[in-house]
Amino acid sequence: GREWPPGILPPVAEQWAQELSRHLQAPLALSASVLLGCVSAAATPNARIRVGITWWDPEPLCLWIMPVLASGEKKTPATKAGTKPLRDRQRVLREEAAPKIAEALTIESILKAELDKAMKEAVASKDFSMDSEVNQKAIQANKNLEAHKIPHDPRLLVDDATNQALELRMEENEGSIATISDEGNLIHVLTGRWSDGRLDFETYCKAWSNSPIM
Numbered sequence: 001g002r003e004w005p006p007g008i009l010p011p012v013a014e015q016w017a018q019e020l021s022r023h024l025q026a027p028l029a030l031s032a033s034v035l036l037g038c039v040s041a042a043a044t045p046n047a048r049i050r051v052g053i054t055w056w057d058p059e060p061l062c063l064w065i066m067p068v069l070a071s072g073e074k075k076t077p078a079t080k081a082g083t084k085p086l087r088d089r090q091r092v093l094r095e096e097a098a099p100k101i102a103e104a105l106t107i108e109s110i111l112k113a114e115l116d117k118a119m120k121e122a123v124a125s126k127d128f129s130m131d132s133e134v135n136q137k138a139i140q141a142n143k144n145l146e147a148h149k150i151p152h153d154p155r156l157l158v159d160d161a162t163n164q165a166l167e168l169r170m171e172e173n174e175g176s177i178a179t180i181s182d183e184g185n186l187i188h189v190l191t192g193r194w195s196d197g198r199l200d201f202e203t204y205c206k207a208w209s210n211s212p213i214m
Helices: 011-024 028-046 075-125 133-147 163-172 185-190 202-208
Strands: none
Touching: 011 028, 011 075, 028 075, 075 133, 163 202
């Protein structure tokens, strides 16, 4: 196939790709593709670009890249090297979020107990007037529970996720998530791994065209 054209990446990125390629004895195109995908994963949540006739609708900076290589061409070590900063950052974010999530879950349990107690008191009173103190207490307890939010478990990367799980992760991450795999799991998902063999392109088609996912 065609060789990766030299000099098209910024100097630091070019050096990284070339050194990884030499270290792994792998095609430069593989190292560069992994690098571009990981840079895209970092940039997409933080910036948009206005291009041509779509100036009124900023486009995301995500890239869709699929290097195709035979077995033994160092796809796995190249992917590990490229995604390491993302995985390290994801680990830090999850460690920082863990105490807050645990605290929120504890508060949720307390709010559920308060609602359960208030509901039992309301039922026992047999007063069906919404203005009664006991019923208002139950109503307020329900509002408190509904208003309570559990922080999400921060993720920057997913692999082999169903469309439903992917959409959830995107919602939690302001509309973006990176799917990066060294084994082509995405192809298996698209061709029906989680949909009984039916093609399942909808979420990815909407992501490609920057369409809202409802």
